[in-house]
Structure formats: structure tokens, C-alpha cells
Amino acid sequence: MxxxxxxxxxxxxxxxxxxxxxxxxxxxxxxxxxxxxxxxxxxxxxxxxxxxxxxxxxxxxxxxxxxxxxxxxxxxxxxxxxNERGWWASYSDTIPEWFETFLGLEADAEELRTYTAELIDGLLQTPRYAQAIVRTYWPQISDDELQRSADLRQARQQQLRTPNPPVLKVVLNEAVLRRPVGDVEVWKEQLEYLVAAGERENVTLRVLPFSAGPHPAMTAPFTLFKFPEGYDMDAVYIENERGALWLERPADRARYIDVFDRICSLALSPEETSHLIANLAHDL
The missing domain is CATH 1.10.260.40 (lambda repressor-like DNA-binding domains)
Structure with a gap:
């Protein structure tokens, strides 16, 4: 943080x-x-x-x-x-106003717990993967805007390399790994990056396999924010196409903490996850 x-x-x-x-x-x-x-x-x-x-x-x-x-x-x-400007202000031309709140809170969180069903989390995306995703969403985007979008993700990732980085716990649905993004080179690079990222002390990566069957996070992906004691800011973030929903009531947070704990119990271990992703990259 x-x-x-x-x-x-x-x-x-x-x-x-x-x-x-x-x-x-x-x-x-x-x-x-x-x-x-x-x-x-x-x-x-x-x-x-x-x-x-x-x-x-x-x-x-x-x-x-x-x-x-x-x-x-x-x-x-x-x-x-x-009223001061956050580091993300220089990217305000590339992000919606509601996402600025996310970036500000992400920068201060001491722990982030994320479940993603379709995409690799932004904190773990390579630049070329990020560009392929953005180009899919907005086919008419200019090359300069595309580069700015990828640069923003790289800037976000710097917080994982600070002397006091946040703890990042990510559960990826297996579908994320079975849907290639970009060409073979781009996709292999992204998979190898995931393996390397999972080796960091502050990053825990798990895959929720298809074999787990139905699970409690099937409705939507989400991120749990945990802040240092005294901040009283813990929240659940749920994003959609046009904005985001923030849940801050204790009952809502407790529900999503339980959901995250349960999908972790169904997911592969970090070691099994690393082995699976490495094999997928090797087979390309």
C-alpha cells in the first residue's frame, strides 16, 4: 500500500x-x-x-x-x-470517473482478494494482453489511446513491487485460461507471466477448475478491499459495463468474504495452479 x-x-x-x-x-x-x-x-x-x-x-x-x-x-x-491529484490523474483521459475511485482505493489497500471469471486481473496482465483486450472492447480505439490504456495497467502494477506491497489473492476461473487472448506469442507470454507472478511472496494465485462444478461466485466477479486498521474503509467492488457497485455494509462484506473463502476451498492449490498454467504455456 x-x-x-x-x-x-x-x-x-x-x-x-x-x-x-x-x-x-x-x-x-x-x-x-x-x-x-x-x-x-x-x-x-x-x-x-x-x-x-x-x-x-x-x-x-x-x-x-x-x-x-x-x-x-x-x-x-x-x-x-x-483535493490533491492522485497518480492516476495523468490517465484521466483514458478512464471513466467511476474507475478513478477504484484506483485510489486500490493504491491504499493492504489486501486485495479477487475472483475473475473471464479476464486475467489487471494487476497481472502483460501489456500486449491488455492491448488485445482493450482492442476487443473498443475496435475503433487509436493506437495512442491503446498504448495509454496498457500504460495505466503497468502503472497500477508498480504497487506490487513497492517495499510495502499489498497482499494480492486471485482466484481465476479455469475459463480464463481456456480462452486464448491475442496470438500464440501474446498468450504464451501472458501465461508465463502468471507463473512468475505467482512466485512472489505477496501474490497467491489459484485456479477454480471446471471439475469443481457449481460454486458460490457464479453470479459475478468481485474484489474485496481490506485496509489498515483504523481506516474503516473495507468494501466489496463489483464492476459492470457502465460503472461499479460498492458494498460497504458489514453483512455484505461478510457474505463476500465467505464466498471467497469457499471458492478458495474448491480451487487448486497455488502449486497445482502454477503447474497447470506452466503446462498450458508449454503446450502452445
Whole structure:
């Protein structure tokens, strides 16, 4: 994870704190929005961490909540930090706004648990595999845009090589390995990269074989985010074609943790997974 929290984390921390302060004082969302001369929709997005808030607006809320220094100074500092640009801002022309939230949280997570049914996880994709996938989604994409998309994945992967990397646990449906992407050279390179990635201490890779039969993750792929103690940000991420769903309720997180644990129990061991993938690459 990053040495310092990203603007995304700061924004979500601040939003939760401001909501807590408002509710503790029995102030309605509309009452606080009117005080700021904004809409309830905008303030709701701020409290949910979906939108940054100006430090000047935080000062106004401190007045409404009757919060003085030094506590008010902490909130104002958080507002400034939440408005900073994350490393992914330089790629904003290639990614939708909703995916920026994912990148910010991914950069701060101490553990990522992912189940993928069709694609190799972005943190484990080679550049040429990534380009083949993107070209399939958007056939009209320019060469420059295609390269930028692949560069973004490579930038994301740098966090796995930091001195304090996150733990990455990935379960791949066997279908991912049985559906070649790109030509033989591209596909073999990707398979060999998976084998090498699985040898890292912070990466655990498992394959859920067809022989496992029905399993509890058949509805959709997902990613579980776990953050350092005190962040109170753990969440489940479920992506679709036009956006993403974030589940943060304890009951939802517990359900998906159970699902992930159960598919791990059905999956091949990391050693068996490495052997399977190596054989597939060798046979090409």
C-alpha cells in the first residue's frame, strides 16, 4: 500500500466524519446543504466520498457544527489533501470517473482478494494482453489511446513491487485460461507471466477448475478491499459495463468474504495452479 493515504481515501474519511458530526447534532442533510448553499445531492456525494469538498465549505460546516480548533484544523487539512491529484490523474483521459475511485482505493489497500471469471486481473496482465483486450472492447480505439490504456495497467502494477506491497489473492476461473487472448506469442507470454507472478511472496494465485462444478461466485466477479486498521474503509467492488457497485455494509462484506473463502476451498492449490498454467504455456 502507499506510504501516505491517497486523495480518494482522504475524501472518503472526511465524508464519513462530516456525516457523523452532522448526525450527532441531529442536523438534517437539507439543513446542512442549505447552510452551504448547495443541494442535498451534492452534500450526499461529499458524505459518501464520491465528491471532494472545498476547504472553505468545511470551515462553514465547522461553524454549523460548533467545532473549533484544533479539531476544525484537522478537517480542513483533510479537505485540502482530498483535493490533491492522485497518480492516476495523468490517465484521466483514458478512464471513466467511476474507475478513478477504484484506483485510489486500490493504491491504499493492504489486501486485495479477487475472483475473475473471464479476464486475467489487471494487476497481472502483460501489456500486449491488455492491448488485445482493450482492442476487443473498443475496435475503433487509436493506437495512442491503446498504448495509454496498457500504460495505466503497468502503472497500477508498480504497487506490487513497492517495499510495502499489498497482499494480492486471485482466484481465476479455469475459463480464463481456456480462452486464448491475442496470438500464440501474446498468450504464451501472458501465461508465463502468471507463473512468475505467482512466485512472489505477496501474490497467491489459484485456479477454480471446471471439475469443481457449481460454486458460490457464479453470479459475478468481485474484489474485496481490506485496509489498515483504523481506516474503516473495507468494501466489496463489483464492476459492470457502465460503472461499479460498492458494498460497504458489514453483512455484505461478510457474505463476500465467505464466498471467497469457499471458492478458495474448491480451487487448486497455488502449486497445482502454477503447474497447470506452466503446462498450458508449454503446450502452445
Amino acid at each position: 502507499a506510504n501516505t493515504p491517497s486523495p480518494t481515501i482522504r475524501r472518503r474519511q472526511l465524508g464519513k466524519a462530516l456525516r457523523r458530526e452532522r448526525e450527532n447534532r441531529k442536523i438534517t442533510l437539507k439543513g446542512a446543504a442549505d447552510w452551504l448553499d448547495t443541494t442535498t445531492s451534492n452534500l450526499s456525494k461529499i458524505e459518501l466520498g464520491k465528491q471532494a469538498i472545498k476547504p472553505s465549505h468545511v470551515r462553514l460546516l465547522m461553524q454549523l457544527f460548533d467545532i473549533g480548533a484544533p479539531e476544525s484544523d484537522t478537517y480542513i487539512r483533510l479537505a485540502r489533501e482530498s
